[in-house]
Amino acid sequence: MEISNDTEWLGLEQDAPGRWSFELVPELTRFDSKFYGGTGIALTTALLEAETRRHALWATVQFVGSAMVGDRIECTVEELARGRKTSQVRITATVGGRVMLAAIGASGFPMPDALSTQFGTMPDVPPASEVGPWRPNVPFPVSMDGPSWLRLAEIREVRLPNGVRGMWARMRDHRQTRASLGFLADMVPSGVVQAAGRAGAGTSLDNAMRFGKTPDTEWILVEFDPYLIHGGYCHGAGRIWSEDGTLLGIASQTASMILFD
Numbered sequence: 314m315e316i317s318n319d320t321e322w323l324g325l326e327q328d329a330p331g332r333w334s335f336e337l338v339p340e341l342t343r344f345d346s347k348f349y350g351g352t353g354i355a356l357t358t359a360l361l362e363a364e365t366r367r368h369a370l371w372a373t374v375q376f377v378g379s380a381m382v383g384d385r386i387e388c389t390v391e392e393l394a395r396g397r398k399t400s401q402v403r404i405t406a407t408v409g410g411r412v413m414l415a416a417i418g419a420s421g422f423p424m425p426d427a428l429s430t431q432f433g434t435m436p437d438v439p440p441a442s443e444v445g446p447w448r449p450n451v452p453f454p455v456s457m458d459g460p461s462w463l464r465l466a467e468i469r470e471v472r473l474p475n476g477v478r479g480m481w482a483r484m485r486d487h488r489q490t491r492a493s494l495g496f497l498a499d500m501v502p503s504g505v506v507q508a509a510g511r512a513g514a515g516t517s518l519d520n521a522m523r524f525g526k527t528p529d530t531e532w533i534l535v536e537f538d539p540y541l542i543h544g545g546y547c548h549g550a551g552r553i554w555s556e557d558g559t560l561l562g563i564a565s566q567t568a569s570m571i572l573f574d
Contacts, residue, residue: 319355319358319359319362319363319490319492319493320333320359320360320363322465322486322487323335323341323352323355323356323359323492324336324338324341325356325359325360325363325388327363328387331364331389331390331391331392332387332388332389332390333360333363333387333388333390334385334386334387334388335356335385335386335388336383336384336385336386337380337381337382337383337384337385337386338382339382339460339461339464340460340461340462340464340465341462341465342381342382342460342461342462343461343462344449344455344456344459344461346381346382346460347379347380347381348379348380348381348413349461349462349499350374350376350499350517350520350566351462351495351496351497351498351499351520352462352496353374353376353406353414353416353520354372354374354492354495354496354499354520354521354522355492355493355495355496356388356406356492357372357374357404357414357416357418357495358372358418358490358491358492358495358522358524359492360388360390360404361390361402361404361418361419361420362420362491362492364390364392364402365392365395365400365402365420367399367400367420367421367422368420368421368422368423368491368524368527369418369419369420369491369492369522369524370399370418370419370420370421370523370524371418371419371521371522371523371524372416372417372418372419372495372521372522373416373417373418373519373520373521373522374414374415374416374519374520374521375414375415375416375518375519376413376414376517376518376519376520377412377413377414377415378408378411378412378413378414379413380408380413382460384408384409385408386406386407386408386413387406387407387408388404388405388406388407389404389405389406389407390402390403390404391403391404398421398422398424399419399420399421399422400419400420400421401417401418401419402417402418402419402420403415403416403417404416404417404418423526429526431525431559431560432560433552433560434558435534435536435554435558435560436473436474436475436479436534436536437474438471438472438473438474438479438534439471440481440532440556441469441481441483441532441556444469444470444471444481445469445470446467446468446469446470447468447469447470447480448470450503450507450512450573451512451514451573452512452573452574462496464485465484465485465486465487465496466482466483466484466485466496466497467482467483467484467485468480468481468482468497469481469482471534473536473537477504477507477508477536477537477538477539478504478507478508478537479504479534479535479536479537480500480534480535481532481533481534481535482497482498482532482533482535483497483531483532483533484496484497488528488531489528489529489530489531489533490527490528491522491524491527491528491562493528494522494524494528494533494553494561494562494564495520495522495564497533497535498522498533498535498551498553498562498564499517499520499564499566500535500537500551501537501549501550501551501564501565501566501568502514502515502517502547502549502566502568502570503515504535504537504539504549504551505537505539505540505542505547505548505549505568506542506547506570506572508537508539508549509539509542511572511573512572512573513570513571513572513573514568514570514571514573515547515566515568515569515570515571516568516569516571517566517567517568518546518566518567518568518569519566519567520564520566521564521565521566522562522563522564523562523563524561524562525559525560525561525562526559526561528555528561529555530555530556530557530559530561531556532556533553533554533555533556533561534553534554534555534556535551535552535553535554535564536551536552536553536554537549537550537551538550538551538552542570545569545570546567546568546569546570547567547568547570548565548566548567549565549566550563550564550565550566551563551564551565
């Protein structure tokens, strides 16, 4: 079974069985040179598949710390259970002995003759080639060409039929994989805040992905699904569609909300 080699674009190096590490480079950070949440879920998905040699089914990351450009991040992967079809895995990443994220997930072998269906349809929106580039709605200057995760990704904003913001996204120099889906979809908090009619974002407390078939598309459409905002926290999800309308996965997040005047 072919497994995507996401360890390369993430810079992951295997130090021993179950032990990996990488240097945090600008392409894996936010605009402030801190660890980008999408990197966390991409990292988890890549390690899940690399260690088990099975396709990621779901993954959840809990962010308990951060890291800065230049930090060396060490990852421990534990295959807690390995069945005939499914593996259950735990991943911990540390910086200088300090835990920065903890993750769990599962991977498995897809059964070729098993039932396969999806529910709902992709929103009717213009293709990526017909919409303009995404610009961060933040109260501080941002260089779209500066060192950040946007060196690896291209985002274009689109308005969904229900009025909620959506986005087209692709990797600039890499094909789409399950890891790249999580890397690109890490904008749920800002989508939830904008659905409430405000400008803002969020500091992610978690990032979760549930995966379908292997991506075979250049662009993905993220259809944000805002849940609720309460007590300074926001909750929401996003459906991830291929260009031909195939539902590739679901992203969900809870974040500590940040509002901009």
